[in-house]
Amino acid sequence: MQTVATTIDHTIREDYLPGAGDFFALLxxxxxxxxxxxxxxxxxxxxxxxxxxxxxxxxxxxxxxxxAAGCLNMWYEADLDARMxxxxxxxIPSGRMDRQTALHFGVALASASVLVMGLLVNLVSAALLLxxxxxxxxxxxxxxxxxxxxxxxxxxxxxxxxxxxxxxxVTGNVSLDxxxxxxxVFMWTPPHFWSMSLFSCKDYKAAGIPxxxxxxxxxxxxxQIVIYTLLMVAVSLLPWFMGFAGPLYGITAILGxxxxxxxxxxxxxxxxxxxxxxxxxxSIFYLFMLFAVMGGENLIGRIF
Amino acid sequence: xxxxxxxxxRAGRNYAxxxxxxxxxxxxxxxxxxxLSVI
Numbered sequence: 001m002q003t004v005a006t007t008i009d010h011t012i013r014e015d016y017l018p019g020a021g022d023f024f025a026l027l028x029x030x031x032x033x034x035x036x037x038x039x040x041x042x043x044x045x046x047x048x049x050x051x052x053x054x055x056x057x058x059x060x061x062x063x064x065x066x067x068a069a070g071c072l073n074m075w076y077e078a079d080l081d082a083r084m085x086x087x088x089x090x091x092i093p094s095g096r097m098d099r100q101t102a103l104h105f106g107v108a109l110a111s112a113s114v115l116v117m118g119l120l121v122n123l124v125s126a127a128l129l130l131x132x133x134x135x136x137x138x139x140x141x142x143x144x145x146x147x148x149x150x151x152x153x154x155x156x157x158x159x160x161x162x163x164x165x166x167x168x169x170v171t172g173n174v175s176l177d178x179x180x181x182x183x184x185v186f187m188w189t190p191p192h193f194w195s196m197s198l199f200s201c202k203d204y205k206a207a208g209i210p211x212x213x214x215x216x217x218x219x220x221x222x223x224q225i226v227i228y229t230l231l232m233v234a235v236s237l238l239p240w241f242m243g244f245a246g247p248l249y250g251i252t253a254i255l256g257x258x259x260x261x262x263x264x265x266x267x268x269x270x271x272x273x274x275x276x277x278x279x280x281x282x283s284i285f286y287l288f289m290l291f292a293v294m295g296g297e298n299l300i301g302r303i304f
Numbered sequence: 305x306x307x308x309x310x311x312x313x314r315a316g317r318n319y320a321x322x323x324x325x326x327x328x329x330x331x332x333x334x335x336x337x338x339x340l341s342v343i
Contacts, residue, residue, distance in 0.1 A: 017310055017313045017314065019313060019316070019317070020316070020317075020320060051338045051339075052338075053334050053335050053337075053338040053343070054335060054338055054339070057331060057335055060331075116328075116331075119332075120331075120332070120335045120339075
């Protein structure tokens with residue numbers, strides 16, 4: 001029989017000891033995979049050479065730092081997660097882990113990733129990694145998320161920084177080119193999250209999170225998605241215009257951006273959940289495709 | 305949870321931690337060699 005113990009703010013299972021799977025789930029592995037991928041491409045695009053061992057260390061630190069930020073987000077939002085269907089099965093709200101363990105795990109990983117980055121890669125990358133983790137945990141999770149519908153617009157910056165961190169691991173500085181990559185992920189974040197919030201609106205309402213559809217309604221959200229997609233398509237062309245991404249990337253950005261725009265315009269007209277889901281899943285494919293083509297074209301150009 | 309199962313899970317967690325620490329030692333060693341241009 002399952003026994004439970006009530007702590008100050010939630011219930012934990014006494015018959016269960018958290019295993020590796022629970023700790024891994026705290027790291028938000030799906031978010032981490034996107035972070036690793038964009039960071040890898042950022043590293044490929046950066047001018048100059050980096051020793052493979054140092055490159056591996058930098059990507060590892062970025063991945064662990066992103067995981068730590070996700071873990072600290074789950075620690076802080078455990079009560080909110082328990083109220084949302086999408087997040088109720090996470091380790092803390094489901095009672096498989098207590099909050100204190102998650103906090104210790106997150107702080108240990110964050111400290112270790114920044115320290116190792118500073119010691120083995122360079123101080124600029126370590127400072128950027130620390131800024132990213134703090135931005136996600138303090139600015140987004142603690143400050144903005146429960147206060148303003150613009151939470152993911154500003155907070156999205158933390159998800160956009162990894163390519164810049166990886167770039168600085170190679171060059172030791174921050175350039176306009178790396179900021180263009182940040183801009184691309186930054187402008188991609190609102191259409192991505194707002195399309196999800198259109199079909200998770202009840203969840204956000206139940207948890208009291210002021211996402212745009214909850215505060216301003218679904219029509220306004222669809223309008224904002226169109227505006228931000230237009231901006232995103234314009235920003236996606238910057239790497240090509242600035243000359244550090246090739247023509248294949250330019251063509252992909254135009255075609256992919258046009259398809260994205262067509263989808264969000266049909267979402268604006270149709271107003272159904274099916275189209276919102278289509279926009280959400282396409283947005284993931286779109287970002288993977290842009291970065292894959294950008295990195296792939298650059299690698300092929302370097303080899304031949 | 306039966307005691308032996310809890311011990312087994314705790315032992316697994318300790319081995320995982322030892323593995324991570326060992327991997328860090330190896331990483332630091334190899335990265336130092338890379339920085340010194342030995343490899």
